[in-house]
Amino acid sequence: MKRLLLKLSAALLAIAALNGCARQSYVLLADDPHGAGGVALGEAGQRLLDVPGQGMAIDGVGQSFAIHASRRKADFxxxxxxxxxxxxxxxxxxxxxxxxxxxxxxxxxxxxxAARQRDYPVVTVIGHTDTLGPRTANEQVGLRRAQSVAELLRQQGLEAMELRVESHGERNLLVTTPDATTEPRNRRVEVLVR
Structure with missing residues (x-):
């Protein structure tokens, strides 16, 4: 009976300790898709947190502890x-x-x-060409293409904090070709919404 009470007391202390840890500020090592990394904690970085989903008191004192997914979601x-x-x-x-x-x-x-779903959208419109024609002419063609798409977006109600228009001309080809080659897939306009 005495042994059972000691085990029960130890279990309750462990639960109380974990609950105390969860309420204080802690560092969580997030899931790492690349499977590498960790965080050194404490004054001299003597404590290492290297298991995804584990947490440790922010001061780096004590052992790491498992944090349930629902708790991580609530806390963060x-x-x-x-x-x-x-x-x-x-x-x-x-x-x-x-x-x-x-x-x-x-x-x-x-x-x-996509722009409407952001509070302060930054939209970049980039014109591209194939390698047919001189480089300088292709820079201008790419710029006209980008300006044309930017104007279409404005006419359709684009509200952006910043609208950038640029040309990559025949740089950054989608399909690598020799000079003076027609390639329809390289003739395009890219739009980045951030």
Missing amino acids: AKALAAQPALPERFVLPLETSGRLGDAAEQTLERILL
């Missing part, structure tokens, strides 16, 4: 919600004439939606 929900949305990239292929293709209208709508 506000911080995770405050993260900015990841950048989105859209590609508008161009027809041989340089005009936008049939699918462009849907892509433009998706771009506008």
